[in-house]
Amino acid sequence: MSFKSAIHLLLTTFMLFYVMQFAQANVQIGGSGPTFNVTGRVNVTNDTPLGSIISEKFISSAYNAIVVYDISEGTTGAIGFSTTATLSNGNDVYETGTPGIGVRYFVTVSSDPFFGSSQTGEYPIQNGSFKWVLNPTATGTRNFTIPVAVQFVKTGAIDSATTITSIPAVKVTAFNHTTSTWSKTDIVSGTSSVTITKSTCSQPGSPTINLPQVRASAFPSAGSVSGEKPFSIDSNCSGNVKFQFTFKLTSDFYNSSKSILNNKLTGPGAAKGYGIQIVDENNNEIDANNAIYKTTTDSNNFHKSLKARYYRTNDMVQPGKIESALLYTFDYY
Missing domain, CATH: 2.60.40 (Immunoglobulin-like)
Structure with a gap:
């Protein structure tokens, strides 16, 4: 399911x-x-x-x-x-x-x-x-x-x-x-x-994560990161099940092997040369192409801690606003 x-x-x-x-x-x-x-x-x-x-x-x-x-x-x-x-x-x-x-x-x-x-x-x-x-x-x-x-x-x-x-x-x-x-x-x-x-599971809505404002000087070169914010993926179920969580690969990714998301905003006021990167709770990069998080024992709840942070993707940049979306698939059985 x-x-x-x-x-x-x-x-x-x-x-x-x-x-x-x-x-x-x-x-x-x-x-x-x-x-x-x-x-x-x-x-x-x-x-x-x-x-x-x-x-x-x-x-x-x-x-x-x-x-x-x-x-x-x-x-x-x-x-x-x-x-x-x-x-x-x-x-x-x-x-x-x-x-x-x-x-x-x-x-x-x-x-x-x-x-x-x-x-x-x-x-x-x-x-x-x-x-x-x-x-x-x-x-x-x-x-x-x-x-x-x-x-x-x-x-x-x-x-x-x-x-x-x-x-x-x-x-x-x-x-x-x-x-x-x-x-x-x-x-x-x-x-x-x-x-x-016939267990059913639910999530507490799709979370919105507000990252802090960060000065452009915090990103001296392409590959620089700053402004991390913890968040989690959670689910509660009516019975004991096993869980599997994977990223859904879409055009929202700038670089899926590093889980860097594109800025969806365009036009005046949109940041350029930056994306948002998803990393694990220990700041390790995630390869969205192959990442699979699964449980091996029965449970009626699931919790996965992650972090989001800004990532400079280009040498040429422009400060502004960033908005990205991460889609994922959640299986339980």
């Missing part, structure tokens, strides 16, 4: 892989599990906007796999991850057995050069499948694990259900250069035990 707010700143498998199955193949691939049985909690009400994320990512990194290369016969192979479930929202949200709740799947593939793949990192399973393509350049064997993540999304009206007991299974298939396929142990089970809660 999520909402957006604005802040106005003014005045400024084992991997004992059964190789015998692929005795003549150039790439031998195995996956022995264990299969991920999803447990946890979602938080959703009928007031939750459609498409909202309603759970944290439930992650399992225990799925065991093995790859054996013998490049004397060729150089390609792949591991496929698929589900036959019906799409319910976009190209990556699938229907569960509970009306109004869909599910996304994410697979993380290795960056180890041994696999010879251009695909590394986390990928969603879109339109029913994701295939990790392998292009070996040397012979050898690698045992490894494949992390998989599951996240729930609101897709429609919520009924009186209290648990999600059925989700689409995710299957694993091995491919080699002959285009033959071999089914492996499923990576995600079709059964789950996920509790549905």
Whole structure:
């Protein structure tokens, strides 16, 4: 569940892989599990906007796999991850057995050069499948694990259900250069035990922070800062939830990697060559592109202390008034 707010700143498998199955193949691939049985909690009400994320990512990194290369016969192979479930929202949200709740799947593939793949990192399973393509350049064997993540999304009206007991299974298939396929142990089970809660949260309005007046002499050069003012992001909820707070990237940012906001004012009286920077409570700069503040334990309230301050952005400046806006997204589940 999520909402957006604005802040106005003014005045400024084992991997004992059964190789015998692929005795003549150039790439031998195995996956022995264990299969991920999803447990946890979602938080959703009928007031939750459609498409909202309603759970944290439930992650399992225990799925065991093995790859054996013998490049004397060729150089390609792949591991496929698929589900036959019906799409319910976009190209990556699938229907569960509970009306109004869909599910996304994410697979993380290795960056180890041994696999010879251009695909590394986390990928969603879109339109029913994701295939990790392998292009070996040397012979050898690698045992490894494949992390998989599951996240729930609101897709429609919520009924009186209290648990999600059925989700689409995710299957694993091995491919080699002959285009033959071999089914492996499923990576995600079709059964789950996920509790549905219906807590609601609210904030005490969008705060307006008035920064102090500061003389231009306090900013001797570009990159100078002054006039900081503490503020906080707060929320209170009707039940215990986990929270996640992120900045919403918009054109309001002059430099999002340093969380410097543009001056929205123009014309006579508007300051030029200055912005407003958001930093943490210890004056450390924040990269708004990657900053995620989340809680790991249940609570019925959230508090994040931040500071706003003036930032000189240019060598050429003009004193005047500054007004900026910071948008953020607040998720709780």
